[in-house]
Amino acid sequence: MVAAGCSLIPWIALSALLGSVVCEDPNQPLGSPVQLGESEPGVKKILEFTEERYNLGSNAMHRRKISRFISVTRQMLKGIRYTIKVEVSNTQCKKSSMVRSCDFYPESHKLETELCMFEVWDVTLQGNLTLLKQNCQPKVIARTEEFINVDIEFGNDTFEFMRLVLEFKHFLKKFNKVYSSREETERRVVIFYENLKTAETLQSLDQGSAEYGVTKFSDLTVEEFQTMYLNPLLNQWTLHSPMKPAAPAQRPAPDSWDWREHGAVSSVKNQGMCGSCWAFSVTGNIEGQWFLKNGKLLSLSEQELVDCDTVDQACRGGLPSNAYEAIEKLGGLETETDYTYTGHKQSCSFVNRKVAAYINSSVELSKDEKEIAAWLAENGPVSVALNAFAMQFYKKGVSHPLKIFCNPWMIDHAVLMVGYGESKGIPFWAIKNSWGEDYGEGGYYYLYRGSNACGINKMASSAVIH
Ligand SMILES: *[C@@H]1O[C@H](CO)[C@@H](O)[C@H](O)[C@H]1NC(C)=O
Ligand SMILES: *[C@@H]1O[C@H](CO)[C@@H](O)[C@H](O)[C@H]1NC(C)=O
Ligand SMILES: *[C@@H]1O[C@H](CO)[C@@H](O)[C@H](O)[C@H]1NC(C)=O
Numbered sequence: 001m002v003a004a005g006c007s008l009i010p011w012i013a014l015s016a017l018l019g020s021v022v023c024e025d026p027n028q029p030l031g032s033p034v035q036l037g038e039s040e041p042g043v044k045k046i047l048e049f050t051e052e053r054y055n056l057g058s059n060a061m062h063r064r065k066i067s068r069f070i071s072v073t074r075q076m077l078k079g080i081r082y083t084i085k086v087e088v089s090n091t092q093c094k095k096s097s098m099v100r101s102c103d104f105y106p107e108s109h110k111l112e113t114e115l116c117m118f119e120v121w122d123v124t125l126q127g128n129l130t131l132l133k134q135n136c137q138p139k140v141i142a143r144t145e146e147f148i149n150v151d152i153e154f155g156n157d158t159f160e161f162m163r164l165v166l167e168f169k170h171f172l173k174k175f176n177k178v179y180s181s182r183e184e185t186e187r188r189v190v191i192f193y194e195n196l197k198t199a200e201t202l203q204s205l206d207q208g209s210a211e212y213g214v215t216k217f218s219d220l221t222v223e224e225f226q227t228m229y230l231n232p233l234l235n236q237w238t239l240h241s242p243m244k245p246a247a248p249a250q251r252p253a254p255d256s257w258d259w260r261e262h263g264a265v266s267s268v269k270n271q272g273m274c275g276s277c278w279a280f281s282v283t284g285n286i287e288g289q290w291f292l293k294n295g296k297l298l299s300l301s302e303q304e305l306v307d308c309d310t311v312d313q314a315c316r317g318g319l320p321s322n323a324y325e326a327i328e329k330l331g332g333l334e335t336e337t338d339y340t341y342t343g344h345k346q347s348c349s350f351v352n353r354k355v356a357a358y359i360n361s362s363v364e365l366s367k368d369e370k371e372i373a374a375w376l377a378e379n380g381p382v383s384v385a386l387n388a389f390a391m392q393f394y395k396k397g398v399s400h401p402l403k404i405f406c407n408p409w410m411i412d413h414a415v416l417m418v419g420y421g422e423s424k425g426i427p428f429w430a431i432k433n434s435w436g437e438d439y440g441e442g443g444y445y446y447l448y449r450g451s452n453a454c455g456i457n458k459m460a461s462s463a464v465i466h
Helices: 010-018 045-054 159-172 184-203 222-229 233-240 277-294 301-310 318-329 369-379 389-393
Strands: 035-036 060-079 078-096 114-122 130-138 361-364 382-385 392-396 413-423 425-430 444-448 461-464
Touching: 035 222, 045 060, 045 078, 045 114, 060 159, 159 184, 184 389, 222 389, 277 301, 277 318, 277 382, 277 413, 277 461, 301 318, 318 361, 318 461, 369 382, 369 413, 389 392
Parallel strands: none
Antiparallel strands: 035 060, 060 078, 078 114, 114 130, 361 461, 382 413, 382 461, 413 425, 425 444
């Protein structure tokens, strides 16, 4: 038996697993579980036995193998109990073939990966193993009704709890996260858990090829994420003074185009905890325009806009249309090096003699995605805005969330559209984001093209340089 009042209470056990000193019981170690490494003597035999028994008991046509080792523990009770946590996936071998060394399916949807917990006992203490418990569940669990407001209710589901702890530990390590107190850690793990559920929901309902899951924002509530990284002001775009319409492109859009391949896009930047995406979207556009006019790719200053654009609201949001006007009034933009990004509002220290790029006016593009594509290919990267709900959970692939997750009338993030194309038959926009290179695919987000997904067509604009 586990010590009462200890491992049965998930949070206390959690703290123990995370390394805090909680619930120390000097009498505990005798029967307490010991973690075994994958390569420890005996573990291979136990895993092979488990896999064999699992296959004997499953109706699957194909042999299934362990695709990921999560953990094995050994516990001395009336006999030895091994608790095995692994992922199991389909191989290409039919069960009837008797071949043991089978490869996994290369296509992930055919893997039908399950998260499994097995209990294997050695009652005789002589190495005779018995599979006593098996609990497998599909890795992707759709939970539409439970969307967002899920209370943690592990009940007796220690497996679900273990999965959470492992994911959370991995997250803390990967993103170097440290919290100030145990209370804060506990609060963050609940949020993390809710975000895992949300990511699973997005994943199961995605109409594209995107992968959602743990990201560096996984310990933030959706509200915190919106406040820190998004830009609710963008939603007032209908109120802004109308911009001049852009002249339509002269040629039809090529099948694909990517301004990164033509030197018009600077490296991915990071806005930090400041809702200044509008500034990054606009500088990205002007960097492209300047490059196409003058053949030189500069990295231009967002901080100048955060500090000196008095119409917009610095870290609390802004509109690209206002930013273009501010740049015209100021006389241009300094470079990133001359006016460095700090991620908070300071007093304006712009000096005219340091202007590296100017603009003459700005235009608003068509709301037709085909026309936007043609204009982009002909004229350069475009400042766009979208509903970024799914972006908090995005890892890679082409994101195509259902409308309910991505209301096109709730625009809250400005980004830079740098290209478009098709990936495995799925048309996409290539979108440069400003959340660092460790976001999405090297800092980029790929969004489905052709259904005005997430309102991506609503606010396309560009500066004009004569
Ligand atoms: C247990 O295993 C040993 C050898 O490993 C064997 O001699 C013995 O018969 C087994 N006992 C049972 C009950 O299967
Ligand atoms: C959980 O465990 C308790 C006591 O161990 C038991 O009374 C209860 O029925 C279990 N609940 C479920 C859902 O299995
Ligand atoms: C564009 O703006 C620059 C800088 O303000 C100015 O020097 C130039 O004359 C303008 N060009 C035209 C055609 O208005």
